[in-house]
Amino acid sequence: MARASLPPHAVSRLRTERLARSAKPFLARGGPKGERCPGCRLVPSHCICALRPLQPTQAGMCLLMADIEPLKPSNTGWLIADVVADSFAFGWARTEVAPGLLALLADPQWQPYVVFPGEFVVPERVVTQVAPEDAPDGKRPLFILLDATWPEARKMFRKSPYLDRLPVLSLQPEQVSRYRLRRSRREDHFCTAEVAALCLELAGEAHAAQVLDAYLDVFTDHYIQSKHQLPVDADGPTHQRLRDLCPP
Numbered sequence: 663m664a665r666a667s668l669p670p671h672a673v674s675r676l677r678t679e680r681l682a683r684s685a686k687p688f689l690a691r692g693g694p695k696g697e698r699c700p701g702c703r704l705v706p707s708h709c710i711c712a713l714r715p716l717q718p719t720q721a722g723m724c725l726l727m728a729d730i731e732p733l734k735p736s737n738t739g740w741l742i743a744d745v746v747a748d749s750f751a752f753g754w755a756r757t758e759v760a761p762g763l764l765a766l767l768a769d770p771q772w773q774p775y776v777v778f779p780g781e782f783v784v785p786e787r788v789v790t791q792v793a794p795e796d797a798p799d800g801k802r803p804l805f806i807l808l809d810a811t812w813p814e815a816r817k818m819f820r821k822s823p824y825l826d827r828l829p830v831l832s833l834q835p836e837q838v839s840r841y842r843l844r845r846s847r848r849e850d851h852f853c854t855a856e857v858a859a860l861c862l863e864l865a866g867e868a869h870a871a872q873v874l875d876a877y878l879d880v881f882t883d884h885y886i887q888s889k890h891q892l893p894v895d896a897d898g899p900t901h902q903r904l905r906d907l908c909p910p
Contacts, residue, residue, distance in 0.1 A: 668716065671743040672751035673725060674701075677732040680753065702744075702881075703735040708888040710881060713901075714744045715873050715908040721792075721803045721865040722748035723858055724766060724774070726818065728810035729753060738855035739809040741881055745874045746858070754810070756821050764824060766804070773801035776825050777857055778808065780832030782816070787830045792864045805831065805861040809854045833860050853878075869907070876904040 701711040723746045725739045743749040752763040780788040808815040855878045862871035879900045887894045
């Protein structure tokens, strides 16, 4: 079900904290005088707040975000927090760690997995499957996503010793990325929301994974149409897919 008037989620709160620390205002292009909806970061004429499809899930998402990511209108970590009810977000810094992040990683209800390519990790840490939700220890999967450019993500992984004791989930998707808002040199590099959807699928959360994929497509459509000052087709297949997955 779409939710239009929910309180700010974890990524939204992190963005507010990041803006409060800025020495100068962050200016994103778009809309009259650069105005954007505070709820979805799109220009007001292309707002998707009324389409937000919040989903209860057994799995949780923890976004460890590079400094500038919460401020980018094209950031898709925001979409994960729109969809997955148990989402957390923390800013990354080399010299300090948010106490809330350490407390989350130590919470006994969660089994954290760092999502990162296995080719860069010692084999003993790598897993390719997620324990089912009825695992004997009863722990819920918590996926730690490094929300950054690929060079930044590699640095974050190397320089975060508090992640060293955690298993690394190495995804092995067969498809190529469909993301169109930022370019990568490699087709096997996925945006953060695509990675989250793959994790949900592995955790047995197929419906939530499909909803997140559909919501990403709707966001992308609105974002691109707004850049070209064109209307969106609310009756088109992209929007219809999200409605089919999240009926009123």
